[in-house]
Amino acid sequence: MEKFGKSQSIARTEDLRLLTGHGRYVDDITPEGALFLHVLRSPVAHATITELDLSAARELDGVLLVATAQDLHDYGITEGLSCVTVKNRDGSTAANPKHPILAEEKVLWVGQPVAMIVAETPEAAKDAAELIGFDYDELPAQMALARGDTDLHAEAPGNLAIDYLLGREAETHAAFAEAAHVVRAEVADNRVHVASLEPRGCFAEWKDDRIHLAVNGQGVWGPKRELGRLMGLEDTQVHVTTPDVGGGFGMKAKLYPEYVMAAYAARFLDRPVRWMSDRTEAMLSDNGARDLTHDVALAFDADHNLIGYHVKTKSNLGAFNSNFGQLIQTYLFGRVLMGVYDCQNALLEVEGYYTNTTPTDAYRGAGRPEANYLLERGMDYAARELGVDGWELRRKNFIKPDQFPYKTVTDELYDVGEFSRLLDRVAETADRPGFAARRAESEARGKLRGMGLCYYIESILGDPSEGAKVEFLEDGSVNIYVGTQSNGQGHETVYATFLSDQTGIPMDRIRVIQGDSDLIAQGGGTGGSRSVTTQSNATLAVVGTILTAFTGYLADKMGVDEGDISFDDEAFRIKGSNAAPTMQDVAEMAREDGREDLLMHEARATLPGRSYPNGAHVAEVEVDPDTGHTQVVAYTVVDDFGNLINPMLAMGQVHGGVAQGLGQALIENVTYDEDGQLLTASFMDYAMPRASDMPFVGFTAEPVPSTANPMGMKGCGEAGTVGSMASTANAVLDALWSRGVRRADMPLTPLRVWEMLEDADTAQ
DSSP states (O other), X not given: OOSTTTTOOOOOTTHHHHHTTOOOBGGGSOOTTXXXXXXXXXXXXXXXXXXXEOHHHHHSTTEEEXXXXXXXXXXXXXXXXXXOOOBOTTSOBOOOOOOOSSOOSEEOSTTOEEEEEEESSHHHHHHHHHHOEEEEEEOOOOOSSSOOSSOSOTTSGGGEEEEEXXXXXXXXXXXXXXXXXXXXXXXXXEEEOOOOSSOOEEEEEEETTEEEEEEOSSOSHHHHHHHHHHXXXXXXXXXXXXXXXXXXXXXXXXXXXXHHHHHHHHHHHTSOEEEEOOHHHHHHHSOBEEEEEEEEEEEEOTTOOEEEEEEEEEEEEXXXXXXXXXXXXXXXXXXXXXXXXXXXXXXXXXXEEEOSSOOBOOOTTTTHHHHHHHHHHHHHHHHHHHTSOHHHHHHHHBOOGGGOSEEOTTSOEEOOOOHHHHHHHHHHHTTGGGHHHHHHHHXXXXXXXXXXXXXXXXXXXXXXXXXXXXXXXXXXXXXXXXSSOOSSSOHHHHHHHHHHHHHOOOGGGEEEEOSBTTTSSOXXXXXXXXXXXXXXXXXXXXHHHHHHHHHHHHHHHHTOOGGGEEEOSSOEEETTOOOOOOHHHHHHHHHHTTOGGGSEEEEEEEOSSOOOOEEEEEEEEEEOTTTOOEEEEEEEEEEEOBSOSOHHHHHHHHHHHHHHHHHXXXXXXXXXXXXXXXXXXXXXXXXXXXXXGOOOEEEEEOOOOOSSSTTOXXXXXXXXXXXXXXXXXXXXXXXXXXXXXXXXXSOOOHHHHHHHHHHHHHHO
């Protein structure tokens, strides 16, 4: 990284294409003459289906197919969507009821697919849906995170799906028994909707005894396996591609029912079929996120050392297990259960419940935002109850640099960390010493000012292995095939930059190819902040393969020993010769010599360990007590992402993540009524952060290079969200504390903040 020009901020090369309307998104590339898929969805949260009459819909002009679950069964599609399950505390497997493509016998949430219609026009498909005779006997909606009186699934009595335990149970209870101080709190983590800029969509076509599914997802190999399983097709009969994608955030990682419907219809009708969600449809059918309630307890000794941590969580899984739904609050939350603190007595207990709501799954951070939010809210409450400075309470309990590598209570091996150094840096950049004067100035204007801190840590998730393939073309350009999948993060720029740095091939001669299961044998897609570290590691491996092959070829061609040839990241140097051929020069020589075997190189590599990005977020807010309106007036981030390929793109990832975290903390909230009706089904009702809600986000990189990969990198894609929720909520509570408010849960909307102030005034 020491070479001039490396690790520089380079503008994203793909932006010109994307921002001038030349992006190729899934709805831009549907085949000519593709039919339109429309989905009839349940209007009620819980009911037994008594009639599903398709006759009138099937007679409508322009309608080619109307189908229910029974039609899918008759065609051989009988299995449900797959998911990952966890083990209960008694060793049994958590509940796993069938999640059908179309509703079978019952409907379980408003928006569940009931029937599918394929027609020549979208208008005909929607008209046909109106003609379907759908009758049902409504059942009580189960909305509480508690044992219900009506079971949604026979496999989950009382609707309890998960009874999970992680950590040191006996030791944690013992620590609380001997603690000098115990701090307890209730903390809620509200449900949010992902609301990607581009809603979900796909098209499918059946050609040459193969299904081709184009989908705006997060990786082609998971959907390829799942679609083949559900349709009973061989691996070679399934081709999945992903074009440009306008945001994924974990929500687009899985295979959804609509994609199976499109594939079934394309094969059944032998015509291409397209589907694109509208915004309300997305809010009804996209996986939800968060939706947790916690009882948290922290135990301290007389010197305020943290000696015990106990979390009891109730998690809303929705009506079915989604792909990773069971993992979020259990295994993934547990990866960073104790955060950056030196405490080995920790216990996580989770009850996961089925409710008559949309299933929940991963959303930017997948368990780590939830864990860091709870822990950092707990540390803030603890500092207030103990009467000590929250920053110093954190510092006192940090894992110290000489304790690394550090094995956590949940068996994570943190390789490096200098948390106090970053805390000092953020105190300086956020001007903590000047806060008292700023608070006094706000008070003089009748406003309440607060500062909130969150010190977070992430555990980078996903498959640690990845592959890369480099192809030298006749015109002197190079293709690099990658196994990850860009959803707008700037991968095309980053991967081309990294390959250019390692090989000397000009960036503008490198084309990044992704998202095609025919061109790339396997890959892990995007998710868990894995992409750049795993893909760069694979790129290093394939560059090593090229160097070995090219060195041997040059040695033979020039009659020298291989040991006399070196490569300096720009050209090959041959001892005793002025010749300095570049990689492209060597590829051209090989082509002229008929050595086609030297023009394509492929390698896979596995990271030896996870990386653990960490950092400090400081939010500063001003609250109007007359209206409850909260404005984030300053926001400061100091992150340890290890070595960076492109600092500007890392900063962009932080900015986007902070926006999503502030949105949840201040205004976003999915709301259902007691009957399971979604009350926030459009942007008229679901608030999204606007430019006016966002402060300038100050970003500083304070790298402590990782030892878990040869590049010294740490993932950065989700860190902005992981740190921003707690810092913002802590800042609002800090602002309200002097007025007697003792609990502040997200979303901290003007109405909720005003009510908290009114309730506090009434209680005094």
